[in-house]
Amino acid sequence: MKKDIGSVLALYPTPAVVVGAMVDGKPTWTLVAHVGVIGHDRILVSLAKPHYINAGIKETGALSVNVVDEGILEQADCAGCVSGAKTDKSELFAWSAGADDAPLADEAKLTMECTVEDVYDTKNFDNFICSIGHTYADEEILGENGKIDYDAFKPVLFEMPGYTYLKTGETIAKCASFGKARA
Numbered sequence: 282m283k284k285d286i287g288s289v290l291a292l293y294p295t296p297a298v299v300v301g302a303m304v305d306g307k308p309t310w311t312l313v314a315h316v317g318v319i320g321h322d323r324i325l326v327s328l329a330k331p332h333y334i335n336a337g338i339k340e341t342g343a344l345s346v347n348v349v350d351e352g353i354l355e356q357a358d359c360a361g362c363v364s365g366a367k368t369d370k371s372e373l374f375a376w377s378a379g380a381d382d383a384p385l386a387d388e389a390k391l392t393m394e395c396t397v398e399d400v401y402d403t404k405n406f407d408n409f410i411c412s413i414g415h416t417y418a419d420e421e422i423l424g425e426n427g428k429i430d431y432d433a434f435k436p437v438l439f440e441m442p443g444y445t446y447l448k449t450g451e452t453i454a455k456c457a458s459f460g461k462a463r464a
């Protein structure tokens with residue numbers, strides 16, 4: 282038996298990312314899990330309007346999306362617990378400037394440097410539609426074919442109903458493998 286539990290946002294788990302941007306010449310970091318893929322060349326980063334980081338993203342048009350793994354989870358959680366409006370988060374991560382001037386978290390093993398292409402405005406959220414200019418990946422998470430190996434990287438996922446972080450990193454099967462046999 283299935284129960285209709287109403288209009289529930291059930292598209293979890295989603296990856297946890299730390300978004301970095303410059304505000305008043307200093308980096309700031311915010312934890313975001315409402316992210317998505319749009320087509321093959323855009324991503325979505327959904328940020329509540331009152332957040333401190335939004336003004337920097339709007340002003341510079343540049344942001345970094347640092348994908349969280351367990352190695353940076355504690356810092357990432359901190360980036361989600363305090364606002365830059367009250368606490369300076371500029372030293373939460375060691376950082377380097379990217380090719381497009383977004384701050385990149387050095388400890389993150391995988392970072393996309395993005396440019397804002399559009400903002401889809403909803404009542405309480407700035408939904409940034411971004412292109413990806415550069416992707417910086419630690420060699421230890423790259424396979425022999427040069428592609429990101431998610432069994433090696435193991436990004437952390439987030440789910441809202443239990444408000445928890447989840448593990449990844451266990452392959453079930455190659456896509457379009459057992460399905461083909463059944464078709």
Ligand SMILES: Cc1cc2nc3c(=O)[nH]c(=O)nc-3n(C[C@H](O)[C@H](O)[C@H](O)COP(=O)(O)O)c2cc1C
Nearest residue numbers: 311312313314315328329332333334361363364365
């Ligand atoms: C696990 C987790 C996920 C979060 N995801 C989002 C999100 O997707 N969008 C958002 O606007 N805030 C999200 N937040 C809240 C912000 O990270 C938090 O309010 C932060 O302090 C805002 O920082 P800022 O004001 O310095 O930008 C999340 C927080 C946590 C702990």
